[in-house]
Structure formats: structure tokens, C-alpha cells
Amino acid sequence: MTPPTKGDGQDGKSGPTLHDVAAQAGVSTATVSRVLHGKGYVSDATRRRVEKAMRQQGFRLNAVASGLKRGSTRTIGVLLHETLPNPFFAEVALGVEHAATEHGYNVLVYNARGSAEHERTGVDAFLSQRVDAIVFAKAVDARNVELVHRAGVVVVEVEKPRFRGAGVVLVDNYVGATAAMRHLLELGHEQIGYIGDPAPTDPEMAGTARVIAERLAGYRDVLEEHGFGGDDSRVVLGEYFLDPGWPSLRTGYDYMSRLLDRSPEVTAVFAASDLLAAGALQALYERRIRVPDQASVVGFDDTHAQHLAPPLTTVRQPMFEMGVEAAGLAMKLEPRTSSEVWLQTELVVRQSTGPPRQV
Amino acid sequence: MTPPTKGDGQDGKSGPTLHDVAAQAGVSTATVSRVLHGKGYVSDATRRRVEKAMRQQGFRLNAVASGLKRGSTRTIGVLLHETLPNPFFAEVALGVEHAATEHGYNVLVYNARGSAEHERTGVDAFLSQRVDAIVFAKAVDARNVELVHRAGVVVVEVEKPRFRGAGVVLVDNYVGATAAMRHLLELGHEQIGYIGDPAPTDPEMAGTARVIAERLAGYRDVLEEHGFGGDDSRVVLGEYFLDPGWPSLRTGYDYMSRLLDRSPEVTAVFAASDLLAAGALQALYERRIRVPDQASVVGFDDTHAQHLAPPLTTVRQPMFEMGVEAAGLAMKLEPRTSSEVWLQTELVVRQSTGPPRQV
DNA sequence: TTTACATGTGTCAACGTTTACACATCGCTT
DNA sequence: AAGCGATGTGTAAACGTTGACACATGTAAA
Numbered sequence: 081m082t083p084p085t086k087g088d089g090q091d092g093k094s095g096p097t098l099h100d101v102a103a104q105a106g107v108s109t110a111t112v113s114r115v116l117h118g119k120g121y122v123s124d125a126t127r128r129r130v131e132k133a134m135r136q137q138g139f140r141l142n143a144v145a146s147g148l149k150r151g152s153t154r155t156i157g158v159l160l161h162e163t164l165p166n167p168f169f170a171e172v173a174l175g176v177e178h179a180a181t182e183h184g185y186n187v188l189v190y191n192a193r194g195s196a197e198h199e200r201t202g203v204d205a206f207l208s209q210r211v212d213a214i215v216f217a218k219a220v221d222a223r224n225v226e227l228v229h230r231a232g233v234v235v236v237e238v239e240k241p242r243f244r245g246a247g248v249v250l251v252d253n254y255v256g257a258t259a260a261m262r263h264l265l266e267l268g269h270e271q272i273g274y275i276g277d278p279a280p281t282d283p284e285m286a287g288t289a290r291v292i293a294e295r296l297a298g299y300r301d302v303l304e305e306h307g308f309g310g311d312d313s314r315v316v317l318g319e320y321f322l323d324p325g326w327p328s329l330r331t332g333y334d335y336m337s338r339l340l341d342r343s344p345e346v347t348a349v350f351a352a353s354d355l356l357a358a359g360a361l362q363a364l365y366e367r368r369i370r371v372p373d374q375a376s377v378v379g380f381d382d383t384h385a386q387h388l389a390p391p392l393t394t395v396r397q398p399m400f401e402m403g404v405e406a407a408g409l410a411m412k413l414e415p416r417t418s419s420e421v422w423l424q425t426e427l428v429v430r431q432s433t434g435p436p437r438q439v
Numbered sequence: 440m441t442p443p444t445k446g447d448g449q450d451g452k453s454g455p456t457l458h459d460v461a462a463q464a465g466v467s468t469a470t471v472s473r474v475l476h477g478k479g480y481v482s483d484a485t486r487r488r489v490e491k492a493m494r495q496q497g498f499r500l501n502a503v504a505s506g507l508k509r510g511s512t513r514t515i516g517v518l519l520h521e522t523l524p525n526p527f528f529a530e531v532a533l534g535v536e537h538a539a540t541e542h543g544y545n546v547l548v549y550n551a552r553g554s555a556e557h558e559r560t561g562v563d564a565f566l567s568q569r570v571d572a573i574v575f576a577k578a579v580d581a582r583n584v585e586l587v588h589r590a591g592v593v594v595v596e597v598e599k600p601r602f603r604g605a606g607v608v609l610v611d612n613y614v615g616a617t618a619a620m621r622h623l624l625e626l627g628h629e630q631i632g633y634i635g636d637p638a639p640t641d642p643e644m645a646g647t648a649r650v651i652a653e654r655l656a657g658y659r660d661v662l663e664e665h666g667f668g669g670d671d672s673r674v675v676l677g678e679y680f681l682d683p684g685w686p687s688l689r690t691g692y693d694y695m696s697r698l699l700d701r702s703p704e705v706t707a708v709f710a711a712s713d714l715l716a717a718g719a720l721q722a723l724y725e726r727r728i729r730v731p732d733q734a735s736v737v738g739f740d741d742t743h744a745q746h747l748a749p750p751l752t753t754v755r756q757p758m759f760e761m762g763v764e765a766a767g768l769a770m771k772l773e774p775r776t777s778s779e780v781w782l783q784t785e786l787v788v789r790q791s792t793g794p795p796r797q798v
Numbered sequence: 799t800t801t802a803c804a805t806g807t808g809t810c811a812a813c814g815t816t817t818a819c820a821c822a823t824c825g826c827t828t
Numbered sequence: 829a830a831g832c833g834a835t836g837t838g839t840a841a842a843c844g845t846t847g848a849c850a851c852a853t854g855t856a857a858a
Contacts, residue, residue, distance in 0.1 A: 094510065094591070095566075095590065097813095097814055097815090098814065098815065098816095099814080107837075107838085108837070108838045108839075109814085109815075109816090109838095110816080110817075110837075110838065110839080110840095111836085111837060111838080113815070113816060113817085114836095114837090116815095117816090120817090120836085120837095121834080121835045121836050121837085122835095122836070122837085123835085123836060123837090126836080126837085140563065140566055140567050141567055141814090141815080142507075142567070142569060142813090142814050142815070143567040143569065144503055144506045144507045144512060144569050144813090144814080144815095145507050145814035145815045145816090145843090146814080146815055146816075147503045147815090147843095148501075148503045148504050148507050148813090148814085148815075148843050148844070148845090149814080149815045149817085149842080149843050150816065150843085151453065151843075153503060167526060167529070170526070170529040170533075173548070174529075174550060177548055177549065177550050178550065181549060181550070181560070181561070181564070184564075186547055186564060186568060187547065187548055187549075188545055188546065188547055188548075189532070189536055189546055189547075189548055190536065190540060190546075191536055191537065191540070201540070202540070204499065205540070205543075205545060207454075207499055208499050208500055208501070208502040209502045209503065209545060210501060210502065210503050231454065232453070355746070358746040358747075358748070361748045362747075362749065364748075365748035365749055366749070384743075384746050387714070387717040387743050387746065387747070388717075388721075388746070388747065388748065389717070389720045389721040389723075389724035389747065389748060390721065390724055390725070391721065456843095456844055456845085457844065457845065457846095458844080466807075466808085467807070467808045467809075468808095468844085468845075468846090469807075469808065469809080469810095469846080469847080470806085470807060470808075472845070472846060472847085473806095475845095476846090479805095479806085479807090479847090480804080480805045480806050480807080481805095481807085482805085482806060482807090485806080485807085500844090500845080501843090501844050501845070503844080503845095504813090504843070504844035504845045504846090505844080505845055505846075506813095506845090507813050507814070507815090507843090507844085507845075508812075508813050508844080508845045508846045508847090509813085509845080509846070509847095510813075
């Protein structure tokens with residue numbers, strides 16, 4: 081009647097199958113499947129017998145077989161751009177994991193390590209695994225995204241601008257940057273420096289360029305608004321593309337040192353990231369410039385802010401939520417469908433900002 | 440000859456199958472499979488024809504079907520204990536991912552969020568997915584580990600002591616702690632404080648207890664060695680089990696404040712983690728005690744050390760390597776086999792330690 | 799010339815689930 | 829009394845891949 085069973089639920093390896101529980105319950109596998117998924121008609125008596133058999137044998141549905149048959153694996157692949165030393169990606173991945181498992185989805189991760197070839201390998205692996213969707217956080221090479229798109233698999237991009245048929249999760253960096261600047265101006269600062277990274281010219285990096293440009297634009301526009309515009313002499317932009325170890329802490333330290341040498345009159349600095357701000361704090365500490373008494377510092381992203389001394393005022397970027405939203409799109413969207421989710425930043429005032437020093 | 444094909448490699452959805460390329464190459468699926476895996480005899484001419492057909496159709500092996508047939512998915516599940524705010528788990532997960540993908544394995548992640556029930560759900564999901572191995576970093580509930588073990592799936596535990604048939608990755612906290620203490624004594628410190636967490640008494644948390652005990656033992660033993668032993672008055676252990684938000688930065692700040700109030704004579708502190716050290720640094724900054732001029736601080740784990748001002752001297756814990764080793768065991772071990780890997784810590788001297796202040 | 803073994807390829811039955819379809823009953827309505 | 833829909837269950841064919849097995853050759857040793 082039923083094929084010979086080998087996993088009888090006792091030895092442990094490879095577990096009992098639908099056939100095994102069907103046999104014990106004296107029904108067909110179809111009925112067991114119906115019980116399992118609660119669809120179709122099943123009498124109460126049968127249902128109970130099947131459920132008992134499942135319990136006794138410790139039956140666990142083989143998701144691999146199920147996935148093959150149904151053509152869907154309920155799995156999301158997360159492709160990380162790179163992870164160290166920035167917690168951004170880990171945080172996003174966690175958000176995806178959270179939302180996905182909440183809905184019974186599985187999450188595969190792959191770290192592209194910043195290289196297009198690695199990313200390609202990851203895409204291949206994910207497509208091979210027949211994931212339902214791939215979340216790029218953030219994509220290295222647009223061609224890899226294109227590839228997924230062509231394969232008819234849902235694409236979700238984090239922090240990368242519009243792509244024909246994909247879900248996109250974006251955060252408004254401009255508003256956050258203006259909030260930070262307004263905060264400094266309200267405290268009475270007028271000589272405010274900016275340290276950040278230069279916008280890459282490579283069109284491949286358009287997403288990164290957008291983020292960088294928005295933060296700097298916030299700085300410039302608010303100064304302008306208050307009549308301090310048109311002067312970029314207090315802006316220090318590095319040249320990280322020449323620097324193999326970028327982004328490094330050292331970078332923030334260097335930028336800040338350069339700013340202090342060049343414009344000793346500044347009473348506050350706006351750093352384009354917490355990592356940069358952390359480096360800036362180190363430079364200030366070394367020069368015995370006390371924060372916030374003698375200089376105020378604002379960061380961006382809230383990755384390290386809490387841990388620093390003093391705790392850093394920063395613009396929080398909702399990384400975890402970005403992951404959650406990305407997973408939401410991944411689970412909801414049809415292949416080759418577009419959708420955009422915008423998330424807001426939030427100014428978190430801590431102890432690195434205060435009124436300017438009395439000169 | 441061959442079944443009707445539906446995915447012809449053009450429409451994108453669901454892709455071409457072995458049958459499709461077999462048809463185009465004029466061979467059987469068995470031959471295509473042989474070419475794919477490079478096993479068995481295939482003539483050069485046939486191989487070339489098959490490879491051409493695969494390339495033209497953009498064939499990608501369906502890992503789901505393959506996994507079902509072969510009974511192995513080449514997938515490792517990583518079960519995280521929890522992730523925020525400690526980068527430890529993310530780092531270990533990354534190490535696993537790195538080593539795994541290097542060998543063509545896939546990595547599923549699940550975050551137990553510190554709860555045994557969530558962990559159980561994760562284990563169920565992983566077993567359903569028929570992962571080849573599960574890495575617990577670190578396990579919440581031993582019964583969940585037991586469950587995996589009984590299912591005949593390879594178990595690897597990170598930082599949790601012996602379990603019958605499992606791979607275990609451990610790091611020697613004791614040696615690291617003694618290195619840190621010796622460093623302080625060599626600089627001339629004699630009044631050294633210790634801030635850390637109390638060892639949990641719950642047998643479920645034996646792994647955590649071991650780690651905590653080893654670090655404290657290192658502190659005590661080295662002091663003893665140098666004739667300053669038997670005095671625990673400079674040891675501040677919290678009571679985090681009462682604190683819902685543990686572990687928090689606030690904790691380090693509080694412990695340090697308590698230590699300074701109670702034993703103002705201390706010239707150096709050994710903190711049981713970087714997070715605690717970061718909090719300590721905040722307390723010192725607030726009191727305008729300059730590091731390292733007036734007080735030295737040593738951390739443990741190197742999670743935050745680099746970012747702090749001043750950069751923290753700490754005992755580096757090889758988290759990434761722990762993940763790599765865990766993946767190695769996961770891929771190598773037979774089910775229900777034991778194996779232990781010990782990793783060493785390393786003292787990293789930065790700028791938070793120096794000779795004691797002249798009183 | 800037989801024998802044996804290496805080489806090359808096809809057939810077909812799995813792997814464990816899902817689901818369309820068929821076939822029963824049962825209780826009602828006309 | 830026939831007909832109908834709702835209910836309950838089984839049969840069997842997929843899903844795409846793998847691998848044991850069978851069956852060819854060809855070539856070299858006996």
C-alpha cells in the first residue's frame with residue numbers, strides 16, 4: 081500500500097515522511113497533507129488520528145520537497161555589500177530576519193565583501209536556491225541586480241535609487257542633516273565645520289553619491305538660510321577612494337585634524353557619519369579640547385553614538401526598520417514590480433552638543 | 440523523448456531545466472548531470488555541446504531538487520542568541536558565512552532574541568529546511584540543542600561548554616585576562632579595580648558563567664601572584680539579572696561610578712567587556728579624569744575599543760575566527776561527533792593605558 | 799580470437815510533497 | 829425518486845535532479 085518506510089521516527093536521521101504518518105493513521109498521504117495545511121475537507125476523527133500519528137513520530141515537513149513541488153521556498157536572500165567595520169549592514173540584515181521569520185520565511189545571507197564578483201557568486205547561489213526574493217543592502221554592481229530582475233525574482237534595494245521593477249527602501253538624509261544643523265544654530269553656533277566623504281563620480285555608486293550629497297546639501301542649505309552661506313572653507317572632504325582601508329576611523333581623525341588646523345575658529349562640527357564623528361572625538365581628545373564645552377560634535381546614523389564619551393548627539397538612521405521594510409516588500413511584491421518606501425531620520429540629542437565656547 | 444519543456448530560458452521565470460539543455464544538446468539528462476558534476480565518463484565533444492547549451496540557456500542547477508534527491512542541502516543554519524547591542528553575534532555569524540560560502544555552502548540565520556521559544560521555532564525551521572548543521576551562537580536552552588542532536592544533525596556550539604556529541608568552539612578567557620592584568624602591573628599599577636557582571640547561577644547559563652568566572656579569575660590570580668591578592672574590595676559586580684535592559688552601556692557607567700566612589704585610590708580598571716569599558720570611559724570623562732594620564736582602562740573583546748576616545752587597550756576576542764572555526768566543524772563533522780577548538784585572545788595595547796598618576 | 803576492462807551514454811526509479819481528478823457518501827431539495 | 833451540492837478520501841502524476849544499472853562500443857591483454 082505505502083512504499084517501504086525507512087525513517088520511522090526513532091533513529092533520528094532523516095525523519096519520518098508523510099508516508100510514515102499516513103501509514104500509521106491508515107490514510108493516504110493526500111489526507112495527511114490536507115491536515116497539515118488545513119485545506120480541503122477532513123473529518124474530525126481522521127484529523128485527530130493523523131495529528132496523533134504526527135506527534136508520535138515527531139513528523140516535520142520536508143521543506144525541500146515541499147519547495148520543489150510548490151515552486152516557492154519562502155526564503156529571502158540578503159546580499160550584504162560588506163559588513164566591517166560598519167554595523168549598518170548587520171543591522172539591516174537583522175531587520176530583514178526579524179520581519180521574515182515573523183511570517184514564516186527563511187533568510188539566507190551572503191556577504192559580497194564589496195566586490196562585484198563575490199556579489200555575482202552570491203546572486204548565483206541565491207537563484208540556485210530558488211529564493212523568492214533578494215534584498216540588496218546595498219548593491220555593488222547594477223548588473224547583478226539586473227540579473228535577478230531578469231530571472232523573474234523579486235528585487236528589493238536598500239539605499240539605492242530607482243531601478244525599473246524593484247522595491248526600494250530609502251531614507252531621507254536631507255531632512256536629517258538639516259535637523260542636525262538647525263540644532264547647532266539654535267545653540268548659537270555660527271562657525272560650523274563639516275567633515276565627510278567626497279561623492280563618488282562612478283555612476284555605479286549613484287546610491288552612495290546620493291546619500292553623501294544629501295547630507296552635505298543639508299549642511300549648506302541651512303547655513304545659507306541663516307545667512308552664513310556660500311562659504312565652503314570649513315568643509316573637509318577626504319579622498320577615500322585612494323585609501324585602501326576606507327572607511328576607517330583614522331579617516332575621521334585625519335579629517336578633524338585637518339579642519340582644526342585650517343579653521344581653528346570652528347565651535348562645532350557636523351560629521352557625515354558616527355564613525356567619522358568617533359574619529360573626530362579622538363582628535364579632539366588628543367588636543368584636549370573638551371566636548372561640548374569647547375566644541376560641539378554631531379554625528380550621523382547612530383551606529384556608535386551611545387558608546388562614545390561623551391555620548392554623541394546624532395541623526396538616527398532607522399537601519400533595523402529599513403530591514404523590516406525591505407522584508408515586507410520582499411514578501412509582498414510581485415516580480416518586476418516597483419514600490420518605494422521612505423523612512424525618516426530622527427535627531428537624537430545627547431551630550432556632545434552645547435552652546436559655543438566663549439572666546 | 441524528453442518531457443515537454445516550459446522554461447526555455449527566455450521568459451526568465453523558473454528557468455531552464457536539465458531536460459531543456461539535454462534536449463538542445465541531444466543527450467540525456469544523465470549526461471548533462473555528469474558534465475555538471477564532472478564525474479563519470481563524458482567525451483570531449485559531448486561535454487562541449489552540453490556546456491554550450493547550458494551557456495545559451497542560462498541554465499542554473501535547481502538546488503532544491505538537487506538537495507531533495509541527494510538528501511543534503513549544503514546549508515548551515517546559524518542560530519543567534521540575540522544580537523543587540525552586542526556585535527559579538529553578528530561577527531560570529533559573519534565568520535560562519537565567510538567560511539561557508541568559501542566552500543559553496545549556504546547560510547541561514549535565525550535570531551532567537553534571547554528566548555527559548557523563539558530558539559525552538561528557529562530549530563524547527565532549520566530542521567524543516569534540512570540544514571546539514573546548526574551552529575548555536577550561543578544556545579539559549581540546552582533542550583533545543585538536544586533536539587537537533589537527536590535529529591541526527593550536526594551541532595556546533597560557540598562558547599558553551601561540553602555537550603556530548605557536538606563540535607565546540609571556545610576561547611580561553613583566562614589567559615587573556617591575565618595578560619591584561621600583567622600589562623597593568625608592568626606599567627606600575629597596584630590599585631587596580633575590576634568591573635564586571637556577576638556569574639549567573641542558573642545551570643542553563645553555564646557557558647556564560649564560565650566566561651565571566653575566567654575573566655575574574657585572571658584578575659584575582661595575577662594580583663595574588665604579585666602579592667596583592669585576597670582583596671576583593673575593588674571588585675564591582677552588578678546585578679544585571681534584575682535589570683531588564685542588560686547589558687547596557689549605562690551598566691558600565693554605573694559600575695565605574697560606584698568603583699570611583701568606593702575606591703578613589705584606584706589608578707587602573709579592568710573591565711570585563713568593551714561595552715562596560717565604554718561606560719566606564721563616559722563616567723571618567725564626566726568626572727574629568729583624564730585617560731590614561733590619571734587612570735588607565737583595559738577592556739575585553741575588542742568590539743568597541745578602536746572607536747573610543749582614547750582608543751582602548753583591550754583583550755581581543757577572535758569573534759570572526761570563532762565563526763570560521765564553527766563553520767569548519769559544521770562542514771567537517773559527522774553527526775553526533777565531538778570536537779573541540781580552542782582559540783586564543785590577544786592583548787591589544789592602544790592609548791587608554793599608561794603609567795599610574797603620581798599622587 | 800576470446801576476454802576483460804576502460805570509456806561513453808541512455809533508462810528509469812527514486813527523493814517527499816502537492817494537487818488535480820475521480821470516486822464515494824450523505825442529506826436535501828424538487 | 830431522481831438530482832444536486834457538500835463532504836470526505838484515495839490515486840497518481842508531477843516538481844528537477846541524481847545515480848544505479850544496463851548497454852553499448854573500443855582497445856589491449858591473454
